[in-house]
Structures are given as structure tokens and as C-alpha cells.
Amino acid sequence: MDSHRLVAQLKIESAQNRAQALIEEVGRIKNRPYSSPASKDILEFVQEAATAIRSLLESEKTVADASPLMPAELEVRLHRTIKVIPYLHTLIGFIEGSEIPKSPGQLIQPLRRYVRSVIMNSDIVVSSKPELNYSIREVVASIRKAFSETPPPLSQSCAKLPDFLFLVNIPAIESEQILIHAILSHELGHALYNKHDLEKRLLPAIKIRDKMIRHLVNVITTGETESSPMSEIWLRQYVTDQVTERVSRWVTELSSDMIGIQLFGPALYFASTTLLSSFSHIDRCSSSHPPPRLRIKLMTRMLKKAYTTDKWHSNLTELIKAWADISGETIATRQPMDQIAIESLDRDDVLDLIETSVSDAIPEELRYNSTKLDADVRDLVPLILNSVPPGELGPMGREKPIELVSIINAGWYVYLCQLAEFGARLHESAANSRLAAATGLHRLILKALEISDIRISWEEAKRDSERGKD
Amino acid sequence: MILSAEKIKSLLESPPSDPLDRLVISPVLDVAKQLKPGTASIDLRLGQHFYVAMRTKLSELNRLSEHHQVNMQRYKDETFVPLGDYFVLHPRQFVLGETLEWIRLPRNLAAFVVGRSTWGRDGLIIATAIGVHPHFSGILTLEISNVGEIPIYLYPGFSIAQLFLMSVETAKTLVEPTPSAFQMQTSPRGRIVDVEDIDIIRSFRKLRGIAHDKVE
Numbered sequence: 001m002d003s004h005r006l007v008a009q010l011k012i013e014s015a016q017n018r019a020q021a022l023i024e025e026v027g028r029i030k031n032r033p034y035s036s037p038a039s040k041d042i043l044e045f046v047q048e049a050a051t052a053i054r055s056l057l058e059s060e061k062t063v064a065d066a067s068p069l070m071p072a073e074l075e076v077r078l079h080r081t082i083k084v085i086p087y088l089h090t091l092i093g094f095i096e097g098s099e100i101p102k103s104p105g106q107l108i109q110p111l112r113r114y115v116r117s118v119i120m121n122s123d124i125v126v127s128s129k130p131e132l133n134y135s136i137r138e139v140v141a142s143i144r145k146a147f148s149e150t151p152p153p154l155s156q157s158c159a160k161l162p163d164f165l166f167l168v169n170i171p172a173i174e175s176e177q178i179l180i181h182a183i184l185s186h187e188l189g190h191a192l193y194n195k196h197d198l199e200k201r202l203l204p205a206i207k208i209r210d211k212m213i214r215h216l217v218n219v220i221t222t223g224e225t226e227s228s229p230m231s232e233i234w235l236r237q238y239v240t241d242q243v244t245e246r247v248s249r250w251v252t253e254l255s256s257d258m259i260g261i262q263l264f265g266p267a268l269y270f271a272s273t274t275l276l277s278s279f280s281h282i283d284r285c286s287s288s289h290p291p292p293r294l295r296i297k298l299m300t301r302m303l304k305k306a307y308t309t310d311k312w313h314s315n316l317t318e319l320i321k322a323w324a325d326i327s328g329e330t331i332a333t334r335q336p337m338d339q340i341a342i343e344s345l346d347r348d349d350v351l352d353l354i355e356t357s358v359s360d361a362i363p364e365e366l367r368y369n370s371t372k373l374d375a376d377v378r379d380l381v382p383l384i385l386n387s388v389p390p391g392e393l394g395p396m397g398r399e400k401p402i403e404l405v406s407i408i409n410a411g412w413y414v415y416l417c418q419l420a421e422f423g424a425r426l427h428e429s430a431a432n433s434r435l436a437a438a439t440g441l442h443r444l445i446l447k448a449l450e451i452s453d454i455r456i457s458w459e460e461a462k463r464d465s466e467r468g469k470d
Numbered sequence: 471m472i473l474s475a476e477k478i479k480s481l482l483e484s485p486p487s488d489p490l491d492r493l494v495i496s497p498v499l500d501v502a503k504q505l506k507p508g509t510a511s512i513d514l515r516l517g518q519h520f521y522v523a524m525r526t527k528l529s530e531l532n533r534l535s536e537h538h539q540v541n542m543q544r545y546k547d548e549t550f551v552p553l554g555d556y557f558v559l560h561p562r563q564f565v566l567g568e569t570l571e572w573i574r575l576p577r578n579l580a581a582f583v584v585g586r587s588t589w590g591r592d593g594l595i596i597a598t599a600i601g602v603h604p605h606f607s608g609i610l611t612l613e614i615s616n617v618g619e620i621p622i623y624l625y626p627g628f629s630i631a632q633l634f635l636m637s638v639e640t641a642k643t644l645v646e647p648t649p650s651a652f653q654m655q656t657s658p659r660g661r662i663v664d665v666e667d668i669d670i671i672r673s674f675r676k677l678r679g680i681a682h683d684k685v686e
Contacts, residue, residue: 033549105518105550386489387607387654388496388574396482397501425607427653443656447572447609450518451497454570457553458499458627 004071008078012057015082019057022050022088029092033100035108038123038165042095045157046088049147052154056081081154084146091139094167097127104175106450110404111184113456115166118188118263118366119195122164128172132279136187138194140165166191178445179411182271185264189256189358196361202251206350212340213239239337242287246341250290251354254345257295258358261302265368266316267408269299270416273323283331285338294342297327298351305355307370313417368405380410385418387425389444391451401455402448411445473579473635475505478512486576493635494574494607504629511632514583517568517609518626519657520557521546534672548657557624559594559616566658567596567612570627574607581635583610589630593618596631604638608655 026047034040060078063069069077097103103126112124144158166188170181193199217236260268276282276292285291300323303309309320331346333339344350380390380402390410392399414422415438423437473481478493479501485492495512498504504513524547546566551557559565575581580603585596595615602610612631616622 033551033555035550100550105552109552382489386492386574388494389572389656391572392497396479396498399497425654440654444654447656451572454499454518454553455497458497461553 004074008074009061011078011082012060015078015085016054016057018082018085019050019054022085022092023047023054025092026050029095034095034098035100035103035105036098036112036123036125038125038162039095039098041123041160041162042091042125042165045161046091049084049088049154049157052157053081053085056151056154080150084150084154087143087146091143094125094127097129097169097172098125102128102172102175103170104178104446106446106453107175107178107181109453109457110449111168111181113453114404115188119164119191121162122166123162124166124168126168126170128170128175130172132171132174133169134171134181134183134187134275135167135169136184136191137167138164138191139167164191164195176439176442176446178442178449179267179408179415180271180275182264182267182408182412183260183275185260185268186256186272187260188263189259190252192259192361193252193255193358198255198357198361199248199252201357202255202353203248205353206247206251206344208240208243208247208344209340212343213243216336216340239340242337243340243344246287246290246337247344249288250285250294250341250345253289254295254298255354255358257299258302258354259362261299261306262358262362262367264405265373265409266303266307267368267405267412269303270412272296272299273319282326283333285333285342290345291331291333291338291342293327293329293331294346296323297346298354300324300327301351302355307373313413315417316413319416368409372406373409376406376410377413380406381413381418384410384414384441384444385421385425387444389448389451391448392455399455401452404449404452407445407448407452411441411448415441471637472510473637475507475509475512478635479505490605491576491578492574493576493579494572495633496572498571499627511634513586513629514610514631514633515570516612516624516626516628516630517570518551518553519568520549520551521566521658522549523564533668534675551624551626553627555626557626558621559614559624560621561593561616561619564613564615567614567624567630568658569610569612569631572607572609573602573633575602575604575635577604578638578640579635580604580638581606581633583612583631583633585612585631586629592622593620594622602633605653607653609657611655611658 026043030040030043030047057078060081063074063077108124108126111126115124116122140158140161140163143161147155147158149155168184168187170184174180213236216239217232220235221232257268257272260272264271273296276296280292282293282296283291285294300320303320304324310317312320331342333342379393383390390402390407392401394400419434419437419441422441423432423434426437426440481493482495482498485494498512499515504515506513549557557565569583573581580601582600582602584600585594589596593616595617597613597615610631610633614624
């Protein structure tokens with residue numbers, strides 16, 4: 001046997017071992033209680049795909065042994081099948097942490113329902129990992145793309161997957177801090193940004209500050225003894241690419257903030273400012289994320305346009321004024337390329353463009369607004385202050401479940417304006433502690449989400465059962 | 471005086487304007503089935519949270535032990551069973567469950583909770599700390615035990631207990647009660663509360679010469 005064929009056989013055997021290990025792992029973990037039904041769907045997908053890989057590779061053994069294929073052709077042929085193996089490992093990795101004890105079960109169903117109302121034919125898997133990171137990632141598009149190049153039946157494994165599958169990560173150690181989870185609306189903004197291809201609309205309209213790039217290149221090249229026209233062109237291209245990359249990625253973040261504000265209203269604003277200020281430097285940025293000060297500036301601007309913030313509770317008015325003052329100050333970055341990106345984006349016409357573009361992408365019925373907020377403060381906040389989870393409203397027998405967004409906004413209102421009053425109803429050990437009162441509030445809000453979801457699920461099951469009788 | 475189902479229904483349908491006088495039971499998923507005319511209670515359903523004893527983690531529960539608080543934290547593992555799913559309770563197994571409903575009592579009502587006899591006949595004992603005081607607000611913890619011989623499937627949403635409500639004679643000057651340790655509990659996890667007079671009990675042991683017993 002020649003070297004190529006020997007290695008091909010080893011390759012097949014090794015890949016089959018990987019596939020077998022995946023099948024065994026799924027067998028081991030698939031009976032765990034998962035908070036999202038999609039977790040089991042993913043595991044079934046992995047099992048089916050791994051089984052298909054194993055049997056496809058079995059038939060490839062003969063091909064590798066005796067076919068007249070050239071080594072390069074054989075390599076390509078095998079690679080079509082085995083290249084998807086790492087995807088399957090990644091998917092299993094994500095399922096870890098979506099078990100019920102690790103992810104708050106009360107949150108998952110309402111969140112799933114909400115995501116499906118925003119993006120049809122979608123599903124979510126929520127997992128908790130230790131890192132302080134909220135994220136949402138759509139995986140079906142990349143899975144379908146990778147599997148489309150594989151031979152059947154492997155290529156058909158994706159048939160059962162939903163159109164969109166969002167892998168949502170929430171930090172495990174604060175999984176019960178439901179108010180902060182409003183940050184997920186920003187992450188949902190990423191999904192909508194991609195779905196509506198907002199990049200195509202926004203980026204061509206944003207002008208990068210060429211003058212600043214030229215100036216920067218001049219500063220760098222001045223004094224260079226061996227500077228040549230070519231190195232200057234190359235440097236200019238490099239700086240332009242770096243700035244363009246920042247602008248592109250930062251616009252995604254800023255747009256996602258805007259979409260989040262449209263979907264979740266002030267709750268996202270309060271969650272973002274709370275979370276960002278707890279561990280981020282206000283002016284530090286990266287190539288992927290703009291400085292928090294710019295993000296807060298845009299969010300404050302939008303909030304003030306969409307809501308009568310000057311008529312809110314004095315605590316909120318003061319808070320928003322403070323953020324407006326701070327975010328209005330000059331952003332001082334360390335890197336000149338960051339500064340050029342900021343100068344390109346921190347302009348009224350650009351911020352207006354982002355606002356209008358994202359508004360067009362969100363249906364009216366999904367937008368949270370000033371009228372809804374007023375109603376939630378009027379109807380839900382008194383319930384919370386009287387130790388009742390605001391999960392449903394209305395006369396007995398005709399109660400209506402309260403929407404997730406309304407519950408979270410009412411929770412934020414109490415947290416920021418009336419936490420002491422809320423805490424006074426708790427046991428004395430919690431009454432004098434702001435942290436203990438906040439814990440009590442988070443749990444009450446989770447209970448409200450649970451009651452709301454029970455009401456919706458019960459009615460759905462009742463209708464289904466009545467249809468069955470017919 | 472124990473309130474009739476009709477009276478409970480009218481209190482829930484037409485709540486008084488003062489929030490402190492309001493009775494809240496949420497959600498009541500089927501008014502006709504949970505408040506049967508002619509009865510004197512409202513049926514409560516099994517909730518979605520369970521706390522299971524971790525036998526493998528603990529050798530004993532001893533409230534006099536200095537490590538009691540730590541042991542109690544190790545003692546139970548929380549699990550969430552969504553509607554449609556089930557929890558299997560094996561013979562002689564004990565679990566803390568909860569009512570699906572959030573209960574808030576006004577200042578002029580007290581209550582007691584008992585398991586429904588239909589479950590008792592299957593060997594399921596739902597012994598709760600049955601008295602509920604005025605002003606209580608929270609879910610009710612159900613101490614569920616299978617004393618039968620056969621495993622029992624528990625489905626959240628099952629009607630499992632009954633809440634009897636009684637009017638409370640109040641003094642002319644209303645006293646705002648101190649919130650209890652179980653106020654606003656949202657799951658059976660609850661709080662770890664020291665037994666009252668525990669120091670006196672400890673002293674008994676010392677005075678009667680039995681303090682040398684090992685109490686860890």
C-alpha cells in the first residue's frame with residue numbers, strides 16, 4: 001500500500017473514532033433535563049450526522065483502498081465528509097450549560113416565545129457559562145452551508161433544523177439576575193441586523209474621514225529615512241482597512257443597541273448602562289466594540305427622542321441626565337485608528353441614519369413605546385410593591401398574561417425608583433440591605449415571567465385538548 | 471369563620487380598593503374547577519419547582535449542630551419541571567414542592583392548606599406547614615412524601631391541595647406585622663431559619679451533663 005492510501009485509511013479510522021465518540025457522548029447526555037426543547041433537537045441532529053459520517057466513511061474505505069483516484073482527489077473526497085466533525089463538537093459544547101439546574105427554567109420559555117415572535121421559524125438554546133458574557137449566535141446558516149457540500153445522506157441531516165437557531169449565552173453565576181438579561185435584546189438586535197441586511201444600507205452611507213487617515217499616514221512617515229511612495233500607499237491602505245473594519249463592526253454594535261431599545265425600551269438602556277459601567281472603562285474600545293461612551297450617547301439620544309424622559313420619576317431623570325452629560329464629553333481613545341472610527345461615526349447625520357434604518361426593520365407591534373411604559377408603571381409597579389408578581393392582569397376568569405418586556409421594564413422601574421419601599425416588605429434580614437432587596441425583586445420578576453408563561457401555555461394546551469375532542 | 475367558595479370567588483372578582491385588603495391567588499387557571507360551588511376552599515395546583523434531598527451529601531440533619539446552616543445548603547438540590555413534564559416520587563422519598571399559585575392574604579384573612587384526599591389514597595402525603603397568616607405573600611411550600619409502595623408521577627399543574635380561608639377578627643388598631651422569614655418566597659428553597667430558643671436547648675444539654683455527646 002502506498003503512503004497516501006495508508007494515511008487515507010488512518011484518516012478514515014480516526015474520523016470514525018471521532019464520530020463514534022460523538023454518538024456515545026450524545027447517548028450519555030441526551031436524557032438530561034434541558035431548559036430549551038431545541039437542546040434535544042441539536043443533540044439528535046449531532047447523533048444523526050455522526051452516524052451518517054461513520055457509515056459514509058465505512059464505504060470510503062473501499063474507495064481509499066482500491067479506486068484509481070489521485071491522492072489529491074482522494075483527499076478532497078474524504079475532506080467533504082470529515083470537515084463537519086468539529087461543528088458537531090462545537091454544538092455539543094454549547095449544549096453544556098443548558099440543563100435546567102444551570103439555566104433558569106422560568107426564563108427560557110418566555111424568552112423562547114419572545115424570540116419566536118420577533119423572528120418566525122426560529123428556536124433558541126439558552127446555556128449558562130461561567131464567563132461574564134451575554135451573546136446570541138445564529139448557527140443554522142453556517143451549519144447548512146457546511147453540510148451543503150457534504151455527500152448524502154449527511155447533506156440531508158439539516159432538514160429537521162429550524163430556519164434560525166439562536167444559541168444564547170448568559171453568565172451562569174448571575175443567571176437569576178433577570179433585569180440584566182434585558183441585554184439579550186441587544187443580542188437579538190444582531191440577529192435582526194443580519195436578517196435585514198442592514199449593513200448594505202448603512203455602510204455605503206457612512207463616510208470614513210479620509211483627511212484624518214492621510215494626516216495619520218503623514219505623521220507616521222514623516223521622519224522615516226527610507227520612506228518610499230509604495231510604503232506610504234501600503235500604510236495608507238492598511239490604516240484605511242483597519243478603520244473600515246472598526247466602522248463596520250461598530251455600526252453593527254450601535255445598530256444592535258438601537259434595535260434593542262426599540263424592542264425592550266428603557267430596560268435595555270438601564271441594563272446596558274448598569275452592565276457596562278460595572279466592568280468596562282468608558283473610553284476603552286476594541287476592533288469589534290466601540291467605546292461604551294459612544295454607545296451610551298446614542299442610546300440616551302434615542303431614549304430621549306422616543307420617551308418623555310423629563311417627566312419620569314426624578315431618580316430616572318437624574319440618571320439619564322448624568323449619562324447624557326458623561327456621554328456628551330469627548331471620547332479619548334488610545335489608538336489613532338479608533339479615534340478616526342469615532343470621528344467617522346460620532347456625527348448627527350450618521351446617528352440619525354442608524355436610528356431610521358433600524359426603525360424600518362422592526363414591525364410596529366414589536367416596538368416598546370412610551371404608552372406601554374406608562375401603562376406598565378401604572379398597572380404593574382403597584383403589584384410589585386404589594387408583593388405580587390405581575391404575571392397577569394384582569395378580572396378573574398379573563399386574565400391576560402403580561403408580556404416579558406413589560407414585566408422587565410416594571411422591574412427596572414422598581415429597582416431604580418422604589419427599591420427601598422419594596423425591600424420594606426421583606427423579612428428584616430433583607431429589609432435593610434439593598435442587595436438583598438434586589439435579589440428579592442429579581443426572584444419576584446422571575447416568578448412573574450413564570451406565571452405569565454403558565455397562563456399562556458395553559459390556554460394553548462386547553463385549545464389543543466379541545467381540538468382533540470372535536 | 472371559613473369562607474365559602476362563592477365568597478372566595480367574589481373577593482377575587484371584586485377586589486377592595488385598598489391593596490392591603492386584597493386577596494390575590496394567581497394564576498387561577500380554571501375558575502369552575504378550582505372553586506366548586508357549595509365547597510369551602512379553592513383547589514391549588516402543583517408548581518414547577520422541586521427541592522430534592524441529597525442523601526449522598528449528608529449524614530444527618532441536626533439543628534443543634536454548628537454546621538447546620540451549611541448542611542442545609544448542601545441538603546437539597548433544586549430542579550425545575552416545566553408543565554407537561556413530570557417528577558417521579560419513589561416510595562419513602564421526600565421532596566419539597568410548591569403551589570403553582572402565588573398567594574397573598576389581606577390583613578383580615580388567614581388560611582390553612584391540606585392535601586387533596588384523592589392523592590392521599592395513592593400514598594401521597596402533602597403535609598404542609600398548614601397555617602398561613604394574614605399578610606402572607608408567596609408560593610406555599612408543600613412537603614410531599616410517598617408513603618405508598620409504588621412510584622408516583624407528579625405533573626406540575628395537577629390539582630393537589632386545597633386552601634381554606636378564614637376571616638380574622640382584628641383589633642381596632644391595625645398592627646402591621648413583621649414580615650416572616652418565608653415572606654415573598656418564590657420557590658420551595660425558602661430560607662434557613664434557626665429554631666427559636668435553640669440556645670436554651672443547648673444549655674439544657676450542658677446542665678444535664680449530656681453536652682459531651684458529639685454534636686457536629
